[in-house]
Amino acid sequence: MEYEEAKQKIVDGLTKKQKVKSKFYFNDLAKILEEKPRVAKKLINQMVQEGVLEYWSSGSTSMYGLKGTGKQAHAEHED
């Protein structure tokens, strides 16, 4: 899959669900991309590098979200 197409899919997919949740597991993103994990990882890494996505971590579990979205970012003045 082309990077730009993947980015569009992720941005659309996550924006659509924004009202319900703002943080997603890696698997959720791979599902949106309909790609195997290793291929999905390359695309998703690039989205983090470009600042489209950002990491969230509880310490034990990692999640991804559109940069600057979600309750956590707001509550902690990080948006």
Add this chain to the structure above:
Amino acid sequence: MAKHETPLLDQLESGPWPSFVSDLKQEIESRAKNEKGVEFQIPQDVCEDLLGILELSYKHGRTHWKHGGIVGVFGYGGGVIGRYCDQPEMFPGVAHFHTMRVSQPAGKFYTTKYLKDICDLWEMRGSGLTNMHGSTGDIIFLGTTTPQLEEIFWELGHNLHQDLGGSGSNLRTPSDCVGQARCEWACYDTQAICHDLTVEYQDELHRPAFPYKFKFKFDGCPNCCVASIARADLSFIGTWRDDIRIDQEAVAAYMGGELPPNGGAHAGRDWGPFDIQKEVIDLCPTKCMWLEGGKLKIENRECTRCMHCINVMPRALRIGNDRGCSIFAGAKAPILDGAQMGSLIVPFIKVEEPYDEIKEKVIEPIWDWWMEEGKNRERLGELMKRQGFQKLLEVTGFKPDPRMVQEPRHNPYIFWKEDEVEGGFKRDINEFRKFHQR
């Protein structure tokens, strides 16, 4: 006078054990005096506020730390564990109190200068409090603010030549026992492979794409000093294929009391004369040792390499010469499902650079399976339970082996697949009807 009254914490200091409260107070005093003239980049009284918020938690019986956060260094999904307190007005020093995991050198060897250097860095840019080492194995820096993260990362990378460790749904910082550097029982070079895999799997360490955490741990022998069998998704435990080497003269010296058993570890009390029958032979779990004409004999085919006899009589008994490791999969702590020990997946494999067989035949196929089939927050051990050990054998291509059976009749359901059965599942109906009516 202390910034916050902490009677509940003070009471902890009265016990017989070393107290973290005393340690914190020591750091409070040192930061307050600042004899070295450190330019503190986070509040000087951070440790006072830390004591204060803990005292409040003791009073309330509830935590005042929130869970998780977005913080990190650019491009890294792990290594920083964001921590914010929920009483920042009362305790501004710990409003942000992020933990950083710093990769430890294999075998945890340091020079004194290096230790001083990391402490100086952390004194200036963090709370000064460390945990050497966390149960993960990492150097743990406890407590800093968001703006300091990139600064510390830069210093670590450029001056101290160390990387952040793993956290989150990543490969965690691989850790190992001291191994061949100091231990004659090490059946392979734990430090070499630990370092090699850490470098090889940088992407897995820093960019989370696993369902959950994944740990490698390396023990040079079955004594398991890093407890890999209980807590690593893949445990590498040293073993040997040939015979335990016996020095009969040294056996006689132990029996005659000239050599102290267990290297003298139990010398603090008089346990009476050493009794090889009672203390070694009868305790062998496989009952494969005996005395014959004053000589110690071992039926090595039955020996499970439990290490007991070698631990008791290290001068007389030594590990074999044909060495490698066994690999176990799926150990984990009880967080989601129950606790689980590793299951044997590779009975014996040579551990030799560049470790291609271990990488290509064990690690990577297991990752591919788990990344595709694992549910969110499912450890490898849970996936193994859900889909079955047979599935793990299938994805790695290892043949089933009696040594993989933990106990008989654990799981009676082994189903044949069509390609495993001669002639497949098709039958000749006419042949069948010769014997059975409709």
